[in-house]
Amino acid sequence: MRITEKDNNIILEEMESFDIEQILECGQCFHFEQLDVKEYVIVAKRHLLHIKQINDQIIFFQTSMETFHTVWRPYFDLDRNYNEIKSWLITNEKTLLNRSAELEKAITEYGGIRILNQDFFETLISFIISQNKQIPHIKQIINTISIKYGDLAGEICGKSYYHFPTLLQLAKVTENELRLCKTGFRAPYIVDACEKLLKEIVLESRLLHADSNQTMEELMLIKGVGIKVASCVALFSLSQRNVFPIDVWVKRIMEKIYFEKETKKEEIASLAKQLYGSFGGYAQQYLFYYARENNIKVDER
Structure with a gap:
């Protein structure tokens, strides 16, 4: 790939196996909005990104070279063949x-398609919410929770975007408040996930060094987390690509x-x-x- 910086935009060219629409629309993430054909706003890793792909040129708008290398390069798994x-x-x-x-x-x-390296907590809660839900509805719930309980991420094209709440922020939200965000029967599962993670803050770092069987077993100790949800969390946020x-x-x-x-x-x-x-x-x-x-x-x- 060839990386250049122009007017505070990062321009990526000669990048093989990269289609921003396929990456975002393949069901692995939910905290994004489509602006136009192959043009999106993504809220991830405590950052806000406006990205557009024109043929083989990918533009990361208003992004420094440092942010590109430390946040978006690993997030999009750009160094993998x-x-x-x-x-x-x-x-x-x-x-x-x-x-x-x-x-x-x-x-x-x-x-x-490229598999994203996503935030563990947000991925866990997102896939708990995803059960028996269509993708547009999942995105809507994630957005509602972010607006109500997350921090302002910034503004793009005149619209404000919000980070998904941190563990400490979401742990303060009651089951009834979560139900008002249309989480339904998943509300107590979210509460349970927050409680368990508060008791073991190092769970993510420990699972990053565990094999997939151990990861699945431990994740399924959380209420509402079955094999499918645990598999998605392991794949999309813990780098367990098997x-x-x-x-x-x-x-x-x-x-x-x-x-x-x-x-x-x-x-x-x-x-x-x-x-x-x-x-x-x-x-x-x-x-x-x-x-x-x-x-x-x-x-x-």
């Missing part, structure tokens, strides 16, 4: 089952490609581990976005 990952997934899967046409198509169509979250879309596409019938999630998870190994999270993102965008159903042959 995604071409190597995609090549491995396609060729390795062919070796195992010789049925990679669908995965290869998913990677070809949505190869601009985990393979299974939601309805991933279940459908895996059944369509490999099983041709209704299949238990445990069987799907076992096969995914065999096929994708340490790259399971990447495969999951390509398959999820492909299945959702194409409305894949298991009875499609």
Whole structure:
């Protein structure tokens, strides 16, 4: 990639495997707003970003070189070679089952996805909220909580944006107040998550050095956190790229490609581990976005 600075904007060029729309719209994050085609405002890592992609040029508006390198470069996982990952997934899967046409198509169509390195606390609460919710509704709830209980992040194009509240800020919010933010049955789960994290402030740093099995076990001690939510938190905020979250879309596409019938999630998870190994999270993102965008159903042959 080539990085230049002009008028306090960072311009990124010659960046392979980067499509800002695919990155943000693939279900891994919720604290952003689309302004125009491939133009977004993102609130993350206690920073506010106005970003726009024009073909292979990516503009980070009003961003210093220091902020780009310390915040956005790791956030967007820019130093990882995604071409190597995609090549491995396609060729390795062919070796195992010789049925990679669908995965290869998913990677070809949505190869601009990069897995974000997100804030642990915000990711945990976001995916607790995500249960049985559509993405627009999840985004709305995250935004409401941020406006009510978070700090002002700044203003872009005349609109104010707010950081997601910190643990200490959200821990002061009652269950009833959370319900007023449309969290519904998830409100007590959020309260429980805050209480547990307050008791163990170092949980995030400890899990960063744990294996995925231990991470899953510990996260699922929080009320309302099951395998899917724990997998998403591990993948999107703890750099555990081997985990393979299974939601309805991933279940459908895996059944369509490999099983041709209704299949238990445990069987799907076992096969995914065999096929994708340490790259399971990447495969999951390509398959999820492909299945959702194409409305894949298991009875499609």
